Amino acid sequence: MKMNRRGFIKACGIMAGYAVLGLNTVRTAAADVMNFVAQRQKSVYDADANSGIYKYRKSQDNPMIKKIYDHKDGFLHEGPCGHMSHHLLHTHYVDRSARVAALKDKGFKFNL
Amino acid sequence: MRQIEGVMYQTNAPKGVDPDGIFFVQVDATRCEACGSCEEVCGTGAIQAINEDGIRQVVDPAACMNCGQCLISCPYGAIYEGVSYVDEIFEKLKDPDTIVVSMPAPAVRYGLGECFGAPTGTYVGGQMHAALRQLGFDYIWDNEFTADVTIMEEGTELIQRVKEQGKKDARPLPQFTSCCPGWVKFAETFYPDLTPNLSSCKSPIGMLGPLAKTYGAHETKSEARKIYTVSIMPCIAKKYEGLRPELADSGFRDIDATINTRELAYMIKTAGINFNSLPSQQPDPILGDSTGAATIFGNSGGVMEAALRLAYEVLSGKKLSNPDIKVVRTHEGINTADVKVPGFGTVKVAVASGLANAAKLCDEVRAGKSPYHFIEIMTCPGGCVNGGGQPLDPEIRASLFRSTVAQINKRFRARKVGA
Numbered sequence: 098m099k100m101n102r103r104g105f106i107k108a109c110g111i112m113a114g115y116a117v118l119g120l121n122t123v124r125t126a127a128a129d130v131m132n133f134v135a136q137r138q139k140s141v142y143d144a145d146a147n148s149g150i151y152k153y154r155k156s157q158d159n160p161m162i163k164k165i166y167d168h169k170d171g172f173l174h175e176g177p178c179g180h181m182s183h184h185l186l187h188t189h190y191v192d193r194s195a196r197v198a199a200l201k202d203k204g205f206k207f208n209l
Numbered sequence: 210m211r212q213i214e215g216v217m218y219q220t221n222a223p224k225g226v227d228p229d230g231i232f233f234v235q236v237d238a239t240r241c242e243a244c245g246s247c248e249e250v251c252g253t254g255a256i257q258a259i260n261e262d263g264i265r266q267v268v269d270p271a272a273c274m275n276c277g278q279c280l281i282s283c284p285y286g287a288i289y290e291g292v293s294y295v296d297e298i299f300e301k302l303k304d305p306d307t308i309v310v311s312m313p314a315p316a317v318r319y320g321l322g323e324c325f326g327a328p329t330g331t332y333v334g335g336q337m338h339a340a341l342r343q344l345g346f347d348y349i350w351d352n353e354f355t356a357d358v359t360i361m362e363e364g365t366e367l368i369q370r371v372k373e374q375g376k377k378d379a380r381p382l383p384q385f386t387s388c389c390p391g392w393v394k395f396a397e398t399f400y401p402d403l404t405p406n407l408s409s410c411k412s413p414i415g416m417l418g419p420l421a422k423t424y425g426a427h428e429t430k431s432e433a434r435k436i437y438t439v440s441i442m443p444c445i446a447k448k449y450e451g452l453r454p455e456l457a458d459s460g461f462r463d464i465d466a467t468i469n470t471r472e473l474a475y476m477i478k479t480a481g482i483n484f485n486s487l488p489s490q491q492p493d494p495i496l497g498d499s500t501g502a503a504t505i506f507g508n509s510g511g512v513m514e515a516a517l518r519l520a521y522e523v524l525s526g527k528k529l530s531n532p533d534i535k536v537v538r539t540h541e542g543i544n545t546a547d548v549k550v551p552g553f554g555t556v557k558v559a560v561a562s563g564l565a566n567a568a569k570l571c572d573e574v575r576a577g578k579s580p581y582h583f584i585e586i587m588t589c590p591g592g593c594v595n596g597g598g599q600p601l602d603p604e605i606r607a608s609l610f611r612s613t614v615a616q617i618n619k620r621f622r623a624r625k626v627g628a
Contacts, residue, residue: 135591138509138591138594141507145502151501154500156357156518156519159357159503178369182362184576185458186362188409189417190415192397195397199213200269207256
């Protein structure tokens with residue numbers, strides 16, 4: 098692509114913007130996002146370790162899990178991956194590659 | 210269009226349609242400032258410049274995993290959601306003949322408070338249950354219960370896969386997690402040859418829908434056909450998952466409506482509920498009680514840690530005295546660990562969030578070079594707590610650098626048009 102006068106001024110303007118604000122701003126912005134996520138993550142682990150919120154910390158210790166998987170009269174009495182589990186709780190997957198392949202044939206470019 | 214917590218929404222609740230044809234996320238060309246933030250965070254390249262001015266669009270729903278990372282990273286609020294069930298849910302809540310069931314995901318309770326002025330990450334699980342009760346939901350059930358069920362099912366599946374290696378028709382290793390709907394669509398679209406490695410388990414919400422209309426209906430003596438299930442997620446891709454035609458194993462649609470954290474905050478505000486003065490309340494029994502293992506599903510590495518808390522005890526026959534398995538906790542990128550289980554050996558695991566990292570692990574598996582037994586993948590960096598349906602990070606909209614660059618761009622575009 099040939100650069101015209103307007104394009105050149107635009108590029109200079111953007112470079113000036115970078116020069117004024119500094120690349121550090123970009124790095125700080127990226128770090129801010131991850132700090133934000135880290136605060137939510139910390140809160141999750143704090144709740145997990147707080148016995149006032151979660152009395153049990155392992156799925157197999159949940160009394161309602163013991164009830165649903167009870168060998169005698171539990172709804173899923175055959176245990177995990179049993180017949181009822183397979184009917185209600187397991188699934189299958191579909192090959193969805195054809196539509197993206199068709200888009201690529203039309204000239205669209207994707208990352209993969 | 211309607212604005213909800215800083216994001217525009219089309220008020221459209223699709224039924225019985227092919228979700229592959231829906232734009233769950235799209236750019237409003239009139240508000241796009243061509244800064245390119247969306248393109249930088251997109252894992253597949255589905256969001257691209259469509260003209261010389263650099264205006265971005267999601268070019269086709271087939272290439273979009275509906276994760277919404279572009280939406281939460283846009284400094285201009287130019288990206289909107291295409292699907293919202295809010296109006297339909299309000300109608301169902303008013304209808305005395307409909308039994309409305311709430312099904313919130315773990316991460317919702319670590320984001321919802323932010324919409325009511327609480328500091329980032331504040332846990333508001335108890336108030337969330339109270340608010341759902343005040344909104345008129347008939348059963349306050351919780352997706353965390355089925356996170357515990359997922360551990361039982363997916364952990365058992367992993368142990369089965371490990372044991373059947375070398376036998377005829379053995380299912381392949383590593384086993385991939387299947388909780389994240391963006392990742393599942395990604396695997397189906399870009400790595401369909403690896404779907405045998407995906408756990409056959411539905412996601413926790415995919416399990417709670419059918420359990421509510423079978424087991425839940427039976428235990429509460431409710432008519433299954435009257436039950437309306439509302440999935441409440443930190444996620445946009447869950448709206449796609451809820452519309453998957455195969456999720457109808459209860460004899461009805463398993464999931465009737467899907468909203469996200471922002472839309473729940475909007476419903477609470479619209480109903481005039483004073484969220485901050487609500488007392489902490491428990492969910493309803495049967496499908497409501499959960500554990501710490503369930504709540505950590507909201508973090509990258511959480512499903513892995515929860516599964517290992519089960520696998521350790523099943524494989525070794527011993528009690529795991531300290532449930533903290535900190536080596537798998539993942540903030541960014543790819544994390545790998547060798548977990549030693551007495552009486553069994555070493556379980557090799559990998560945890561990744563972000564689709565670029567997922568692709569690296571998938572390429573390794575495809576090449577037959579993956580040493581792992583179990584791989585957890587989340588589409589959103591950091592996990593569901595950073596999902597596309599969570600309250601926005603106020604810093605992003607305030608980013609001085611991005612707005613300056615975009616203003617320079619816009620000025621030169623305007624002159625070009627005027628010339």
